Amino acid sequence: MFLHVERLTKRFGGLLAVNDVTFSVEQGKINAIIGPNGAGKSTFFNLISGLHRPTSGTITFKGRDITRLPANERAKLGIARTFQTTHLFEQSTVMDNVIIGHRLRTESNLFDAILRTKRHRREEQACKEKAMEVLDFVGLTGVADRLVANLSQEQKKRVAFALALATDPELVLLDEPAAGVNPDETEGLEELIVKMVEGGLTVCLIEHKMSMIMKIADRIMVLNYGEKIAEGTPEEVQNNEAVIQAYLGGSTVA
Amino acid sequence: MLEVTNVSVRYGSFTAIRDVTFSVRSGEIAVLLGANGAGKSTLFRTISGLHKPAQGEIRLDGERIDSLPPDRIVQRGVVQCAEGRKLFARMSVYENLLMGAYVHRKDKEGIRRSIEHVYELFPILHEKRNETAGSLSGGQQQMLAIGRALMSRPAVLLLDEPSIGLAPLIVEQMFATIKQINEEGTTILLAEQNAHAALSIAHQGYVFENGTIVASGTAEELLANDDVRKAYIGT
Amino acid sequence: MAVFEKRHLWLAVLAVLALALPLLVANGYYLHMMTMSFIWMIAVYGLNLFAGYTGYLSLAHAGFFAVGAYTLGILTVKVGLPFWGAFALSCAFTSLLGLAIGLVALRTKEHFFAIYTLCVGYIIYLVIDKWDSLTGGVRGFIGIPAPSDIGPLSFQTPVAQYYLVLFFLFAVIFVMYRLVYSLTGRTYIAIRNSEELALTLGISTMKNKLASFVLSVFFTSLAGALYASFIRFLGPDIAYVTVMFDFLTYLLVGGIGTLAGPVVGTLLITFLSQQLQFLQDYRMLIFGPVLTLLIIFYPHGIAGGFIRYQAKRAEARRLEREANQTAAELAASRQGRDGRYVKEG
Amino acid sequence: DSGNNDDGKNVVNIGYSGPLSGPAAYYGERTLNGVKMAAEEINKNGGFEVNGKTYQINVVSLDDKYLPNETAANAKRLVQEHHTPIIFTPHSGGVMAMQVFNQTDNFIIAAYTSEPKITETGNKMTIRIPPRYDGYIPTFTDYVMKRFGKKLAALPTATQYGKDWTEQLLPYWEKQGGEVVYNTSIDFTKDTDFFTIITNALKEKPDVLFIGGPSEPTAKVVKQARELGFKGGFIVMDQAKLDEMKRTIGSYEMLEGAIGVMPLVESKEAGAPQFAENYRAKYNAEPSSESAYNYLALYAFVEAMKAAGTVDDPVAIREHMNEGLKNIPEDKQVYIVPSVGEDGGFESKITVGAVEKGKVVPIELKK
């Protein structure tokens, strides 16, 4: 099993943000998580990526229990993520942002930096190459040396993708990548996500844009009040009475 | 009712809004469509007085408001529910709503009624009334932001992308709520990317690109326009 | 690339000037001032590494400066170690102390870290002040020797001491330069910009912060040890918050998070405050407002302001180029897109 | 520079480096005032004559914020740019920082500090101005022990000066058969209120309190001790002055039984009344011994220059200090300082006073 969470629970004070969720992410697929606002989707991501400690339950990744591992260790194992509110190093250039993404795959330390050892030079080169590679992948080579702060929203989303990809992940968690992006551009992001999976990655995606989810997701899990209320293919979920009740609503979606 | 005439806004040397003119008629819903970075939020912030325009005039019922400080503009009845919500994170939901009525702080009875009204519109806020605003989820915060704006009983309500990050069911409810608020007599200026939903409740629409208005018309006209459909509705 | 070379040229000119200074000015006062400024600069580089590049404002650095200085004094005078051994040990000891404090202090963030370290610095001051038998307490610590000879090199004269301090300053700048443009430096900057993001990118923030903190303490203790062997008298006041405020002022006026900032700020402020000496008792009446105004009108410091100005010009040039391009493209595509929107009216 | 100034007169620059800003500024100013007052008087009387040339004095003062490294920088500047043969400084840190180079850079340190270490290091070019406090100790001890009893609580200021005093006084007190029941220092730069400390001291039922520091806060200690019911006497270390303390708390009533240095204003020395009057007129403040000693010291240096026949050879000036002290005009003798000791310290004749029935009465010095 690729990523598996077992009876995962997160409590904030009296609130059960994630409640006893058991769920597996299928390798090489787009696994979507949907659910009403406050259902616990972002919290679920925070638990998997290690920013929050679960109250109870276990998380296993490639057969290894990672429940107690700190966030940076999980990233090394191959779990990358983006944030709901785009979260980047705003005052650095795109290139500098992405180079840092590959840092976890390098070894050189303070002394290597000061003495400029062979290892350091080799790794620096590797980081740059990796950065160019992922920028090329997300289609941002043209803006490599611009400050992130000066980019459009959609470009920032792409930088966030690039940053995640630069860590050489196997699993990418995307939290509402298409929020605040217009339909035209949303299509571009969809294509990018599909391309990522085609390249062998596994994606876990939170999104409210149903057209996008229904189009690209292989499997969907639905959360409501922190609990899993449904799971299945897009068709199954779309026709699930509980999901319609809690989330989708009556009419067709835009 | 709200008239924006030849307004330009700059950030340093960068002109975010160039010579924009449009108006919102009393009792109507006007929608501003536009991609990210088109300048919608900038325009809203300018109307609210958080930015001073480099040129041009903004009038409410014929009186200029573009040189007033933000709090005076709120007193005049132009209230914004901003992008990023700007809630009081460590105050409870109830206190946030209360602060929304700051300009009516003498009217205790009015405040009570307004709060009830907001709770009716968004029952979840009633449920969470004693939680701090910061602990709400994204969507709940958005509702609270709108609720707080309503507390000051605005004549003109500016809504900056209220549907951002909301679940479909909630988006639908949200637009229904906006429509309801409008029908109760509030003039609304709405910035949206979700053009379909926005135009379906709006009377008038303006399309914003790179800081200028590139198209305008009634909601029906814009919905019927192929280019608008292609760029903002995506079907 | 041209910019790069120009910068190197500037650096070379400045370095030569610094090297030639004792030959150009025979005035012992200026030599003394410059030597003192260099010592401050080294300390400020320490602060800059952590506050400017890693994003944590430590207010304990005056304390570490004093620990470096006092340790040198105690090891030479009370323990009787040879100078250079004591010198190395005092830096090592202070860095270890930094490591221990960093391990605990770095659990706090932002203002809490600042005030936490303020308290640590104050405790260091109080300990120096009260621990009479070891530090001489308020009486101060006397009899610290000048740096002893290394082979044919002797450091007894002010000029020799000037070069010694300058050597260490160059070394610190060199290390800073290497660091800032390295993967490690980028890692620190990433932590400064967003610790949470850095963490999810697989960076062990604690380890990196700690390394940066210890190196920063090391620089500052180096400055302290140099101070002790240059002034050769120590009083508890060098651990006091006023010295910390001086460091901060130098850093901020020069430009925090820039390589040139510590040099520019320290030179400017020390000389400004010397120039205001004629005002005697009332010089703070002028210096205070000047400092405040500098902060208001040069918020990025002198070096920071200059870098920003250059970046802005580069950006403006880029925009201009792009505007020209898109204008051409637009003109080309206009014909095909006429009537795309309903006209206003 | 020492040499000609604009109107053709010869000028000797005298340096000063001390705290003129910050918390210790009041102290720096008092010491500087004394130096300045002497210089102005000399200049007003037409300067002084050395080898047939008439010189005026120009005091160049720099602020060092009480920091030794600033003192060192100031000294370098004074010597380089103003060729000062003598530099006054009122704190031991500054003195020690200057002692690193004053013999090679060739200038005299006029040190207003009673720290013994500064003269013990064997620096030949340092003059210690204030009297040694150990001369007071037998007299003080004897007086209060007889009048009040043998139990002493020590509450001196938390400065090097206070510590030195304490270390001299307490062993002597015990040797005389007394008992030290409480010993801690008060930090006037950190304590807002002294009630806590005094409460703790008084619970040991002392007969005498040993106090000291700047006059004003020391007076507050007296006041709060009385408020807390203390009825005994006080040993007041020489930094605090009985008259200044009286000004702070209103009358000598609370100070009954306090012994300390004879207030300058009560002093019977020849120069004292005139000095006090001039000082009040000029600075609109009561004179203090800090000012007076520095005033006297400058006169001594000027006389030493005359005797040495040079204004710019510090070594020669230093060698003629004893003559200089002897030649001070009688009406300028605020204190009697017959000579400079082996170690370079002024050997002042000290006078002691105690408060008895609301008045300061002179006390015979015990040998």
Place this chain on the structure above:
Amino acid sequence: MELFIQQLINGLTVGSVYSLVALGLTLVYGILHIPNFAHGALYMMGGYVTLTAMSQAGLPYGLAIVVSMVVVGLLGVLMERLVFYPLRDAPPLHDKIAAIGILLFLEAFAQFVWGADYQTMPTPYGNVVTVFGLTLTVQRILIIASTVVIMMLLYLFLKKTFIGASIIAMAQNREGANLVGINTNKVAMMTFLLSGGLAALAASLASPINLVFPGMGHLVILKAFVIIILGGMGSIPGAIVGGYILGFSESLGATYVSNDYKDIIAFAILVIILTVKPNGLFAKEGH
């Protein structure tokens, strides 16, 4: 036991002064996120203005305090307008350095106007009262009582009035406050007015038991920072409780541990607390 109670009361007295100073500091920090290092200078100015009002204008003590609170409050407002307002978008470090500039200026100013030496503030409440073997002066009772009253008034003002709530609202989101119609400039000025007034009150109450001099602000400012950290920065009850904790720890520490190291005790307590609870004692849970 008697000693213990006497020391508790001594701690209460200093604690009151600390609390007042810390309150002003925490208000400004909470609302404008400025760690105002010049707050000690406001305290010092408070002492001098009261003194001057008494000696030059011949006002009675009580009235002089009111005058001083207003004057120093306005001085705070001026500071906000001239320095902190222009710096409102600058990184936090800038406020600190700018504040240090103000501090240096105000101390030099006081030295220029009033001279560098110690001055004594007379009080009509110098009498000593002894109850159950405890010694107090009326002045000390006045310090404790007026602090308690002022704190209650402040609490009521912040909790029960809309204007007070607007201060709290602004503390959490300046722009949000703007958008509900709060005049944030006015609130900022009011905060500084309050903060300056509290500092002046503290100084005027404490000066008769100590002295007035240009450096007197140093006596309290570092401790005030310790207090507001202890109490959670920006927390009003935290500042009050923290002030008293520090007052007691000083008086009891000096009695039962060591007078020389009593300051270290206070700072060490803080370091320990922050080590265990990195966000302070009264920190609210983050989101």
